[in-house]
Amino acid sequence: MRAYDIIQKKRDGGVVTEPELKFLVGGLLSGEVKDYQLTAFLMAVYFRGMSDDEVVALTSTMLHSGTVVDLTEIPGVKVDKHSTGGVGDKISLPLAPAVAACGVPVPMISGRGLGHTGGTLDKLESIPGFRVDLSLDDYRRLVRDVGCCLIGQTKEVAPADKKLYALRDVTATVDCIPLISGSILSKKLAEGIDGLVLDVKVGSGAFMKTREQATTLARTMVAICAGMRKSVVARLTSMEQPIGQYVGNALEVMESLDVLEGKGPADTVALTVELGAEMLVLGRAAKDLDEGRAKIARSLQDGSAREKFGQIIAAQHGDRRVLDDRSRLPSAPKKTDFTAARAGRVVAADSEAVGVASLLLGGGRLRAEDGVDPRVGLQIHARLGDVVAAGQPIATLHHADRGVEDALARLHKAYVIDDPATPFAVPALFVDRIAG
Amino acid sequence: MRAYDIIQKKRDGGVVTEPELKFLVGGLLSGEVKDYQLTAFLMAVYFRGMSDDEVVALTSTMLHSGTVVDLTEIPGVKVDKHSTGGVGDKISLPLAPAVAACGVPVPMISGRGLGHTGGTLDKLESIPGFRVDLSLDDYRRLVRDVGCCLIGQTKEVAPADKKLYALRDVTATVDCIPLISGSILSKKLAEGIDGLVLDVKVGSGAFMKTREQATTLARTMVAICAGMRKSVVARLTSMEQPIGQYVGNALEVMESLDVLEGKGPADTVALTVELGAEMLVLGRAAKDLDEGRAKIARSLQDGSAREKFGQIIAAQHGDRRVLDDRSRLPSAPKKTDFTAARAGRVVAADSEAVGVASLLLGGGRLRAEDGVDPRVGLQIHARLGDVVAAGQPIATLHHADRGVEDALARLHKAYVIDDPATPFAVPALFVDRIAG
Numbered sequence: 087m088r089a090y091d092i093i094q095k096k097r098d099g100g101v102v103t104e105p106e107l108k109f110l111v112g113g114l115l116s117g118e119v120k121d122y123q124l125t126a127f128l129m130a131v132y133f134r135g136m137s138d139d140e141v142v143a144l145t146s147t148m149l150h151s152g153t154v155v156d157l158t159e160i161p162g163v164k165v166d167k168h169s170t171g172g173v174g175d176k177i178s179l180p181l182a183p184a185v186a187a188c189g190v191p192v193p194m195i196s197g198r199g200l201g202h203t204g205g206t207l208d209k210l211e212s213i214p215g216f217r218v219d220l221s222l223d224d225y226r227r228l229v230r231d232v233g234c235c236l237i238g239q240t241k242e243v244a245p246a247d248k249k250l251y252a253l254r255d256v257t258a259t260v261d262c263i264p265l266i267s268g269s270i271l272s273k274k275l276a277e278g279i280d281g282l283v284l285d286v287k288v289g290s291g292a293f294m295k296t297r298e299q300a301t302t303l304a305r306t307m308v309a310i311c312a313g314m315r316k317s318v319v320a321r322l323t324s325m326e327q328p329i330g331q332y333v334g335n336a337l338e339v340m341e342s343l344d345v346l347e348g349k350g351p352a353d354t355v356a357l358t359v360e361l362g363a364e365m366l367v368l369g370r371a372a373k374d375l376d377e378g379r380a381k382i383a384r385s386l387q388d389g390s391a392r393e394k395f396g397q398i399i400a401a402q403h404g405d406r407r408v409l410d411d412r413s414r415l416p417s418a419p420k421k422t423d424f425t426a427a428r429a430g431r432v433v434a435a436d437s438e439a440v441g442v443a444s445l446l447l448g449g450g451r452l453r454a455e456d457g458v459d460p461r462v463g464l465q466i467h468a469r470l471g472d473v474v475a476a477g478q479p480i481a482t483l484h485h486a487d488r489g490v491e492d493a494l495a496r497l498h499k500a501y502v503i504d505d506p507a508t509p510f511a512v513p514a515l516f517v518d519r520i521a522g
Numbered sequence: 523m524r525a526y527d528i529i530q531k532k533r534d535g536g537v538v539t540e541p542e543l544k545f546l547v548g549g550l551l552s553g554e555v556k557d558y559q560l561t562a563f564l565m566a567v568y569f570r571g572m573s574d575d576e577v578v579a580l581t582s583t584m585l586h587s588g589t590v591v592d593l594t595e596i597p598g599v600k601v602d603k604h605s606t607g608g609v610g611d612k613i614s615l616p617l618a619p620a621v622a623a624c625g626v627p628v629p630m631i632s633g634r635g636l637g638h639t640g641g642t643l644d645k646l647e648s649i650p651g652f653r654v655d656l657s658l659d660d661y662r663r664l665v666r667d668v669g670c671c672l673i674g675q676t677k678e679v680a681p682a683d684k685k686l687y688a689l690r691d692v693t694a695t696v697d698c699i700p701l702i703s704g705s706i707l708s709k710k711l712a713e714g715i716d717g718l719v720l721d722v723k724v725g726s727g728a729f730m731k732t733r734e735q736a737t738t739l740a741r742t743m744v745a746i747c748a749g750m751r752k753s754v755v756a757r758l759t760s761m762e763q764p765i766g767q768y769v770g771n772a773l774e775v776m777e778s779l780d781v782l783e784g785k786g787p788a789d790t791v792a793l794t795v796e797l798g799a800e801m802l803v804l805g806r807a808a809k810d811l812d813e814g815r816a817k818i819a820r821s822l823q824d825g826s827a828r829e830k831f832g833q834i835i836a837a838q839h840g841d842r843r844v845l846d847d848r849s850r851l852p853s854a855p856k857k858t859d860f861t862a863a864r865a866g867r868v869v870a871a872d873s874e875a876v877g878v879a880s881l882l883l884g885g886g887r888l889r890a891e892d893g894v895d896p897r898v899g900l901q902i903h904a905r906l907g908d909v910v911a912a913g914q915p916i917a918t919l920h921h922a923d924r925g926v927e928d929a930l931a932r933l934h935k936a937y938v939i940d941d942p943a944t945p946f947a948v949p950a951l952f953v954d955r956i957a958g
Contacts, residue, residue, distance in 0.1 A: 097695075120558075122558040122560070122561040125558040126562060126565040126695060129563075129566050132533065133565075253558055256559055257558060258530035259533075
């Protein structure tokens with residue numbers, strides 16, 4: 087087998103087999119296949135795409151390049167949720183404990199934020215002491231004993247994906263749905279899950295800007311999970327404005343605590359309930375979505391989800407007293423309002439720009455090796471469709487000493503205020519559902 | 523400037539500028555741009571193509587990565603010919619001395635054979651003592667004093683092309699017309715020429731199998747030369763059967779000597795006269811093609827071209843006595859006939875297969891680092907359209923101890939004999955002409 091022939095086959099629109107992908111990806115790790123051959127192959131994939139069979143084979147190859155956690159000895163159907171990344175997307179924080187509180191084990195290996203999107207790990211780490219760098223043994227133990235564990239990707243997980251991603255990142259081949267899907271799922275399926283709920287974000291703040299792109303991504307990921315014999319469902323949800331009331335790490339933990347206390351913004355709660363219901367159905371803890379919704383809602387109301395979150399925090403070396411005393415969370419020293427330049431209706435809230443504003447304040451990272459400031463971020467006061475007066479605060483920046491002017495400039499561009507008499511429809515939060 | 527952005531631009535169908543190409547190609551040599559970025563870019567070029575401006579810029583960048591010989595102090599308009607590679611294509615051997623004998627200096631930097639096509643350097647080296655590894659200083663001196671010099675590509679010439687070609691060769695991006703054109707011309711234009719005649723081969727034994735492909739390649743190369751302010755003309759010539767009577771290194775030298783003695787096969791002579799006429803017109807030694815044809819034909823008849831070849835051989839350390847005593851050329855110890863399996867008309871002579879047959883006898887190389895046996899090859903007796911009896915020799919293999927059975931098997935597939943009553947048109951040798 088020669089890398090050349092596999093590249094040529096893909097270049098010419100042929101279907102690459104699983105042994106060929108194993109040769110390429112295995113060869114990349116062993117050095118037998120050169121980086122410069124892989125990147126030519128990746129660019130050919132960019133142009134030619136991949137069939138479902140190919141992308142299943144690619145995912146399987148990358149998955150099995152590393153450790154695949156075996157949770158079969160833990161009773162129950164293990165289910166996780168994956169979001170393709172949004173702004174203010176803190177859903178995993180209330181969701182994981184709520185689902186676990188309903189009896190479905192949630193093994194969750196998450197990522198960090200990059201660019202305009204935040205990451206679950208960064209948010210969790212704003213809880214004092216919280217550790218996401220547990221060993222896979224500890225992870226397995228906590229899934230069994232607590233019903234949930236939230237950690238970061240370890241070096242043992244999908245090393246081929248790590249290498250491939252690093253090459254894609256410098257060759258303009260990140261933005262390619264088969265490669266995106268394979269990358270996401272080669273990490274997710276290493277968790278030891280039986281089922282997966284996919285939250286595919288669509289809109290201005292999402293990686294997929296159009297419904298068509300998001301649908302293709304969702305269908306591809308559903309096909310991969312099905313090909314890997316995992317139960318799966320994908321929801322397309324709107325990312326036309328930031329989710330909920332807060333963007334920023336500690337700020338999003340606070341909002342999550344609100345949700346776990348039966349409060350919180352309507353969209354954050356709705357996403358938690360809906361995605362939780364899907365997880366309970368996959369986890370066979372609810373016979374249908376309605377029962378699932380009821381169970382998740384009850385767990386948020388009766389404190390059981392909140393209690394589960396406390397257990398998780400404690401098990402992962404965090405200070406569970408944040409549940410009762412939010413002053414234990416880090417907070418920014420300063421606040422600055424971003425106000426409406428004119429009166430009218432908010433008709434656009436470019437959430438990517440909002441994400442970048444938070445990043446500029448220090449809440450996100452441009453490069454993977456950067457750190458984040460857990461304290462900073464934004465509180466969003468006006469949502470799409472709201473009518474504001476001139477000078478009324480649209481958002482409040484929580485900040486320290488950097489990025490305020492730049493962030494304000496971004497927000498000025500992000501928010502469009504129009505005549506209230508002009509008809510305007512607020513985009514629906516739930517866009518589509520694609521079952522396995 | 524970032525390699526990423528340039529790759530992305532090409533990926534998305536944008537036009538890459540000369541500074542961007544200089545950054546990429548210069549960065550490749552300095553190490554600032556990584557091999558794996560270049561190959562992704564090359565694959566994007568494979569899919570997106572290049573505009574004339576881009577391919578001119580690429581050629582210029584690769585050309586100026588190394589030494590560009592300056593021959594401006596030598597009087598006359600310096601003209602070379604480049605063939606895209608054929609089987610039995612020994613035209614440079616009679617052509618260069620004929621054109622030089624007509625007063626147009628011919629600075630010729632040639633390549634070696636690879637795969638089924640032979641190379642001018644290998645053919646010349648079958649003349650005892652002939653050296654093609656002269657320095658660029660010697661090359662300049664011989665163009666001035668003898669009017670012609672035929673050497674191999676030195677390390678100083680277009681190092682960027684060498685690096686790029688090595689990467690293309692292992693990433694299935696060789697077969698891409700803008701890259702082929704840039705590679706050919708970045709080497710050719712380093713010779714110090716003022717004009718170039720391109721012989722673009724088309725047909726079974728050519729790299730361009732269809733007239734459409736050959737036309738695109740010719741147009742691209744003409745555009746590059748024009749963009750680099752060189753006078754240029756391209757001829758598309760048929761490669762549906764081997765050129766002339768011999769395929770093989772010393773055997774082709776013998777045929778070239780025939781042509782230089784005013785003899786030789788009709789097609790070899792016609793190509794020499796026609797391409798020579800084009801060179802004389804570009805070199806301003808003939809006012810039109812008819813005058814050029816007459817001058818070249820005369821130089822072949824009156825011995826002046828032969829005498830010039832003798833001067834070239836002597837100046838390049840070869841044994842010029844081969845002109846009078848062909849037994850000084852190496853010859854194969856054995857001969858085996860390939861005979862017609864049935865009576866009828868030769869309607870196909872797959873020249874790629876004939877080239878491979880010669881390669882299998884040792885006359886060619888599969889890898890650039892292989893050597894060639896100058897003695898071996900084929901004498902072709904029957905040409906397209908000829909009627910043969912069963913058992914009549916179609917070709918005679920000149921061979922040593924290897925490859926005879928394999929070569930015969932190739933020839934059996936290459937030659938198709940049909941009913942003589944079936945109408946058959948011999949393909950025209952001269953297919954098209956594309957002027958600058």
